Amino acid sequence: MLIIFKILFWTAVLGLFHSYIFYPLILRISVxxxxxxxxxxxxxxxxxxxxxxxxxYNEEAVIEDKMESLLALDYPKDRLNIxxxxxxxxxxxxxxxxxxxxxxTYFKFFPFKKRRGKPGVVNELAQIAFDKHGKTxxxxxxxxxxxxxxxxxTLFELVKHFKNEKIMIVDANMLNIDTxxxxxxxxxxxxxxxxxxxxxxxxxxxxxxxxxxxxxxxxRASHFSMxxxxxxxDDFYITMRAFEKGGxxxxxxxxxxxxxxxxxxxxxYRRKSxxxxxxxxxxxxxxxxxxxxxWLSFAFFSHKVLRWLGPFFIIFALISxxxxxxxxxxxxxxxxxxxxxGGIFIPFLDFILKKANVNIMPFxxxxxxxxxxxxxxxxxxxxxxxxxxxxxQPPKRN
Numbered sequence: 001m002l003i004i005f006k007i008l009f010w011t012a013v014l015g016l017f018h019s020y021i022f023y024p025l026i027l028r029i030s031v032x033x034x035x036x037x038x039x040x041x042x043x044x045x046x047x048x049x050x051x052x053x054x055x056x057y058n059e060e061a062v063i064e065d066k067m068e069s070l071l072a073l074d075y076p077k078d079r080l081n082i083x084x085x086x087x088x089x090x091x092x093x094x095x096x097x098x099x100x101x102x103x104x105t106y107f108k109f110f111p112f113k114k115r116r117g118k119p120g121v122v123n124e125l126a127q128i129a130f131d132k133h134g135k136t137x138x139x140x141x142x143x144x145x146x147x148x149x150x151x152x153x154t155l156f157e158l159v160k161h162f163k164n165e166k167i168m169i170v171d172a173n174m175l176n177i178d179t180x181x182x183x184x185x186x187x188x189x190x191x192x193x194x195x196x197x198x199x200x201x202x203x204x205x206x207x208x209x210x211x212x213x214x215x216x217x218x219x220r221a222s223h224f225s226m227x228x229x230x231x232x233x234d235d236f237y238i239t240m241r242a243f244e245k246g247g248x249x250x251x252x253x254x255x256x257x258x259x260x261x262x263x264x265x266x267x268x269y270r271r272k273s274x275x276x277x278x279x280x281x282x283x284x285x286x287x288x289x290x291x292x293x294x295w296l297s298f299a300f301f302s303h304k305v306l307r308w309l310g311p312f313f314i315i316f317a318l319i320s321x322x323x324x325x326x327x328x329x330x331x332x333x334x335x336x337x338x339x340x341x342g343g344i345f346i347p348f349l350d351f352i353l354k355k356a357n358v359n360i361m362p363f364x365x366x367x368x369x370x371x372x373x374x375x376x377x378x379x380x381x382x383x384x385x386x387x388x389x390x391x392x393q394p395p396k397r398n
Contacts, residue, residue: 276379
């Protein structure tokens, strides 16, 4: 009987280690001698038409900077269109955007009178863009968020790859700014940086980057799919639907964009819990892609699914090690004690120390990891109960 709990324990441990350690290591080894796509547009070429699609809600703090970022893009203005929809903002966002619309001919603003959530706004804006420029392979959509600022060269660095007919999605390189030393922003920066590196290596190895950074990426209009009602993580849904249509998704490190990071753990917990519910929506929708027996299946399983199952692995490892520890096995007694210390005692200690303005970053990192997994677990139960709507509140940023 005890052998069952040993198998359960080591399966859980292997699941965590594979996603966070073994899979990144496999990519680092596999990426050797791999080169980025070289079939690219030059600036002297006739470039594709680009439609910028952006949904906003109460973004008065950043919307002027965002608009200046878009207007400064080094891309032919006669090939560029900006479509922004306000999801019934009730601050000064609409007033600011209406002023821009009055003097920018290639910018169209849509102040929607009823809240519908980001996916609903994105769907409507995309359809407006399709009606004008077609749902074709030569029409490119730039999907972006108000809080993400682009360098002047970013759009060209993304679009240049669409000369290669195999490529359907190009993701940007997210760099984070204004990190603090006392909260979680430094840890979030490290996590996002590692994710960018992981996705870049996925794109180099097999052209199957598992999900772009939702704040800034480009996609062929022909491969865009309308987002279902009540879906929470639209960028991943759009990417996986595009994979079903065939083609590659890559990351371009020279397509740089910036975003300030959250520093409050409770605020970030709320955001990750919501994203987690969306992750399980996507897992349910695209579970069939796990059984194709190809690189996409392996990458989807290794990079995403195992991480989404992380809280269950932790629970299984804790319970099975406890049962084995009670049986008198010294190894599992030690392992159970280590998990108690790492999973409960250190996060609680870090919580107390932070109240006293004492910040020990290794403790904060452990607490951050546990927080992410608890948020994943909460998101799972939100998914089981059924997502009621996809209306969102922008997270607080530095």
